[in-house]
Amino acid sequence: MYKREYIALLFSLVFVFLEGFIRIITLGLPQPIIRFCYNRSRNAFNILSSSQGRHARSRQSSIVSAIANASDFVDLCSLFGYYAEEHVVQTGDGYLLGLHRLGWRKGEEGLRVNAGDGGIRKPVIYMHHGLLMNSEVWVCLTEKKRCLPFMLVEKGYDVWLGNNRGNKYSKKSTRASPTSNAFWDFSMDQFAFHDIPDSIDYILRTTLQPSLSYVGFSQGTAQAFATLSIHPTLNDKVDVFVGLAPAMSPAGLHNGVVDALIKASPNVLFLAFGRRSILSSATMWQAILYPPIFVRLIDMSLAFLFNWTSKNISAHQKLAAYPHLYSFTSTKSVVHWFQIIRNRCFQMYDDDVQAPLSLGASERYYKVAKFPTRNIKTPIVLVYGGSDSLVDINVMLRELPKHTIAKEVPHFEHLDFLWAEHIETLVFPQVFNALEAYADRDHSKKRYLTHDILDHSIWPRHPAGFSADDSSSPLTADVSDGESRANRTASKIIDPCAKLVHYTRLADPREPMTPTSPSPVPDTLSQKQVNGLREKARASSLGRIGKKRHQRSGSTSSSRSTDSIATFGADGIRIGMGKATLGGISNNASLSAMGSSRSSSKRE
Numbered sequence: 001m002y003k004r005e006y007i008a009l010l011f012s013l014v015f016v017f018l019e020g021f022i023r024i025i026t027l028g029l030p031q032p033i034i035r036f037c038y039n040r041s042r043n044a045f046n047i048l049s050s051s052q053g054r055h056a057r058s059r060q061s062s063i064v065s066a067i068a069n070a071s072d073f074v075d076l077c078s079l080f081g082y083y084a085e086e087h088v089v090q091t092g093d094g095y096l097l098g099l100h101r102l103g104w105r106k107g108e109e110g111l112r113v114n115a116g117d118g119g120i121r122k123p124v125i126y127m128h129h130g131l132l133m134n135s136e137v138w139v140c141l142t143e144k145k146r147c148l149p150f151m152l153v154e155k156g157y158d159v160w161l162g163n164n165r166g167n168k169y170s171k172k173s174t175r176a177s178p179t180s181n182a183f184w185d186f187s188m189d190q191f192a193f194h195d196i197p198d199s200i201d202y203i204l205r206t207t208l209q210p211s212l213s214y215v216g217f218s219q220g221t222a223q224a225f226a227t228l229s230i231h232p233t234l235n236d237k238v239d240v241f242v243g244l245a246p247a248m249s250p251a252g253l254h255n256g257v258v259d260a261l262i263k264a265s266p267n268v269l270f271l272a273f274g275r276r277s278i279l280s281s282a283t284m285w286q287a288i289l290y291p292p293i294f295v296r297l298i299d300m301s302l303a304f305l306f307n308w309t310s311k312n313i314s315a316h317q318k319l320a321a322y323p324h325l326y327s328f329t330s331t332k333s334v335v336h337w338f339q340i341i342r343n344r345c346f347q348m349y350d351d352d353v354q355a356p357l358s359l360g361a362s363e364r365y366y367k368v369a370k371f372p373t374r375n376i377k378t379p380i381v382l383v384y385g386g387s388d389s390l391v392d393i394n395v396m397l398r399e400l401p402k403h404t405i406a407k408e409v410p411h412f413e414h415l416d417f418l419w420a421e422h423i424e425t426l427v428f429p430q431v432f433n434a435l436e437a438y439a440d441r442d443h444s445k446k447r448y449l450t451h452d453i454l455d456h457s458i459w460p461r462h463p464a465g466f467s468a469d470d471s472s473s474p475l476t477a478d479v480s481d482g483e484s485r486a487n488r489t490a491s492k493i494i495d496p497c498a499k500l501v502h503y504t505r506l507a508d509p510r511e512p513m514t515p516t517s518p519s520p521v522p523d524t525l526s527q528k529q530v531n532g533l534r535e536k537a538r539a540s541s542l543g544r545i546g547k548k549r550h551q552r553s554g555s556t557s558s559s560r561s562t563d564s565i566a567t568f569g570a571d572g573i574r575i576g577m578g579k580a581t582l583g584g585i586s587n588n589a590s591l592s593a594m595g596s597s598r599s600s601s602k603r604e
Helices: 002-028 031-048 051-059 061-069 073-078 148-154 188-207 219-230 232-237 256-264 268-273 282-288 291-306 315-324 331-343 393-398 428-438 483-493 527-545 547-553
Strands: 085-090 096-102 124-128 158-161 212-217 238-244 380-385 405-409 448-452 502-506 565-567 574-576 579-582 585-588
Touching: 061 315, 073 096, 085 188, 096 148, 096 188, 124 148, 124 188, 124 219, 148 158, 148 428, 158 188, 188 212, 188 219, 188 232, 188 331, 212 219, 212 428, 219 232, 219 238, 232 238, 238 428, 256 268, 256 331, 268 331, 282 291, 291 315, 380 393, 380 428, 393 405, 405 428
Parallel strands: 124 158, 124 212, 212 238, 238 380, 380 405
Antiparallel strands: 085 096, 096 158, 448 502, 565 574, 579 585
């Protein structure tokens, strides 16, 4: 182990020298020298490339150049005719974060969206980027149909896009200057404790909505895992969390030397890049290199570190998007990831890193706090790539609650979920289905429904090692304290892989089960009708359920607990009485919890 530490120290000294040299060049190069290097690299590339390649690049040079040269998020959106708003939110520890909003279809710019009476009400979506990125990565595509935010806007959503502290749109604080070490003293802990919850609270206050849906990419998913696990009340404000290329505890890097280096001593990055922003010289390389050469450099780096081929992303898309790929973040946030990789644990930042053979390194005396991700109550839908080296879905699911749904897209790599060809047919439907199933579009709408749940018929199977019928740790919920909680809780505990069963409760737009052959759905019932149905159920339950079940459970007319489902009425409505079991999952759903405050039933 000591040998590894010495090798790590040697590499760190080399990195320190290179980074210092590059920083000097970056600061000292005048504009004429930069233009000279750019022109020389362009001429060299054109000489070495084929005539067919030059002709193909010229065909789409107009839109590609416009996207690559766009100065900011607003300019990128205006290329496709969308109006974008810019907002600033102040976190509890003084950082000023940039938020972008896409709330209007083309032609709706003059309308008031989610602004109270007299405006249009739209469901809200919050989208968050990955490591070393900003919100521009979502909208720098060469085709509108492959741009997820634009497609969500066209579907009637109010779309907000966030930014981490330190990046292009969030490089300001009320307490420290970006030129100081104090400004860059943050990791994923601060993203989870401040950036994400403060951004969500700001959005909900601005839109006057009680909740929103979260769509994250890469580290944006890790930040959601972290913040939802440590903020229990935040789970009530997020209808559904959709994770694209989810990241939690990657196995490591593809290159063995680099992987051994960072696992041996994550803090070596501080020696290489300092205590402020990491890879600050990337902007210099982008300025002096001809774009196709810059693209090749990025592709080679991704292949070297992660074994990604990037073959699903077209050459034109790379030329348009790669200039928007990099944004500033702290060295500490990257060190945090290397700590997670080294310890194979989705943990908080370790401020007291011990030497590998020291006494304090023993878990008996010191243990870093983990993010308690199994505590998450928000519905989770993960969409991951079959060729993504940063995702081990089985390891991830072991650390997530049982209601998590995972869907694989074969042959997709990490960045494919942003810019790949055919993303609109392979990924977007998964996102749309999750949002339509869970997102609370109308909080005032409540209906009684009968659902037929078919085993594995409409939702993907759990990955290897996870059983839908695993009754070793059954999920139960007490839904006896009000109509809204009954709806919210039931929508989160139902296993989408449950066996065929009939059940009824107040319907919720976030409900994940959509029957393949739905039973007749009645019109929306008034409270008077609901109370009438409740009285019917009370009168009919004793006669229909039978004396034996009441004797076995010790129930009376005022304290009922049964293992059956009462059926009544000519309209075929089924209402769950007491405890209904769905494929090994217990649902304590009494009728009083589903809409009546007059029932004297005791809560189970």
